[in-house]
Amino acid sequence: MADPMKIRAQMQGDKVEVKVLMAHEMETGLRKDSSGKPIPAWFIQNVTATCNGKTVLSAEWGPAVSKNPFLAFRFSGGKPGDKVTISWVDNHGDKRTDEATIS
């Protein structure tokens, strides 16, 4: 299981700004190791964010997203105390879900 995400969800006026830092190698599949063997691709493909049961963002990523991906977005309809849940799935089928409380 991958390391937990760091999620911060804060009110900015009437919107919620969410910042997420995920721990993932995001290997492109194009690099080679020291012996010249290609390193297989390993990257997050899908990211979903929900708040109060409603999807507030969904994303599809390619291997060009940086290692330990950062993502920020804003949505309306959240209030302090609500929970924002973020999930990702990588190309190995590994998953991780974490949540944060809006402050």
Place this chain on the structure above:
Amino acid sequence: MHSGRRKALQDAGGLAVLALGMAAGLFKPSIARADWNKEAFSTKSFAEAVKDLGGSQPVESKEIRIDSPDIAENGAVVPFAVSSGMPDTQKIALLIEKNPNILAAEFDIPAGTEGWINTRVKMNQTSRVIALVKAGDKYYYNAKEVKVTLGGCGG
């Protein structure tokens, strides 16, 4: 299992493995695979990527803003903020013309979520970066050149 199946697909000689993988795939359909637009993420040109994302003939728009450094010292981590000033923005995609595959990331923006995305991507070399936005039924784009002094995709 699914990564095995994918490798098998790329391997011309792996027919038996392919059949096995397909059989296995029937019993355990992968959620990840089903939702991931493999065609769009394999394209090399802007026109192809737009087509695979379901659009055609995108119009240039100054309403789309790309905030990024003009010169990125480290191509492995280039921050981008894309904001769409257009009403009913449904999709934002970030494309890097000179990367091995042009599409870097695609975001679906549901109603209630602002047309603004901030993320970090890898850039192989100095390239034109295109932000593609779907607003209403139409596709719009804007582009900017970002210089990279150290590539982010090399070994």
